[in-house]
Amino acid sequence: MKAVRFHGKHDLRIDDVEEPGELSPDQVLVRPTFCGICGTDLHEYDHGPTWTSAESNPYSGAALPQILxxxxxxxVLAVGNAVTSVSPGDRVSIQPQMGPREDYFGRRNLPFLGPNASVVGLSWPWGGMAEKAIIQESNAVVLPSDITDQQGALVEPAAVGVHAVDRSGVKPGDSILITGAGTIGAMAVLAARASGVTNIFVSEPNAHRRERLQRMDIGVTVLDPLSTDVAAHIRSTTLEGIGADAAIECSGNGRAFSTCVDAVRVPRRGRSSRADARKD
Known part of the structure; x- marks a missing residue:
């Protein structure tokens, strides 16, 4: 079968690989329908190997070349004999992180935080850029009938945005700054709006991305950091000039991180705004 495999920096190939073999009792065989290209994939191609490795992953055994x-x-095409939550024919969204269940983190249902964790498409033998993939049962979530396959591929990045907003601690009526309006930034914006945040400020230098957010018409203030002092604008429009209640950095840009630090308010417990920004 065909698979997109990363061999090393600037070395991406469409390879012929062997079909998946026999399933373990807790494994699921899937036929990928839609697969996103994450920023992590782009960084891996331009600067890697970073998350991939020539050495075998201690949990999964995966090593370069890696199916992305x-x-x-x-x-779902087939399931192992111990699988109960999905069946052949089910449409599923893949949640890529996994790890052993026997160590400190695994026993606390946080296997993806352990030192031997694995990620489908980065440190697992299979990935979504192939005609077939084997995953663990715990990584397959059945899609409701009103969710499309394309939307199913967006569940993982959407979860990143939801998690960030949840960790920020914002409440209905609060304000938030989100720097970067790529996929993750846009997902954080939607999560913030769903959480009842009143004032959502977005800093994005790309005109196309700013226009896309404005077309969504969800009451977001979109700012161009190349022509606007974002932190000053937020302080001028928040009560008593206090600044945003939280900030989420989604661009990976140092200047944007500094803007988050400058724009966020002093925290409730009296620590500096810089400490609050790091926490968020």
Missing amino acids: GHEFSGE
Whole structure:
């Protein structure tokens, strides 16, 4: 079968690889239907290997060359004899992180935080950029009938935005700054709006991305950091000039991180705004 495999920096190939073999009792065979290209994939191609490795992953055994793709949906083709939550024919969204269940983190249902964790499409033998992939049962979530396969591929990046907003601690009526309006930034914006945040400020230098957010018409203040002092604008429009209640950096840009630090308010417990920004 065909698979997109990363061999090393600037070395990406469409390879012929062997079909998946026999499933373990807790494994699921899927046919990927939609697969996103994450910023992590782009960084891996331009600057890697970073998350991939020539050395075998201690949990999964994966090593370069690596089949990419960790944001994807698929159709279940077959299941191991101990699988109960999905069946052949189900449409599923793939949640890519996994790890052993026997160590400190695994026993606390946080296996993806352990030192031997693995990620589908980065440190697992299979990925979404292939005709077939084997995953663990715990990584397959059945899609409701009103969710499309394309939307199913967006569940993982959407979860990143939801998690960031949840960790920020914002409440209905609060304000938030989000720097970067790529996929993750846009997902954070939607999560913030769903959480009842009143004032959502977005800093984005790319005109196309700013226009896309404005077309969504969800009451977001979109700012161009190349022509606007974002932190000063936020302080001038928040009560008593206090600044945003929280800030989420989604661009990976040092200047944007500094803007988050400058724009966020002093925290409730009296620590500096810089400490609050790091926490958020």
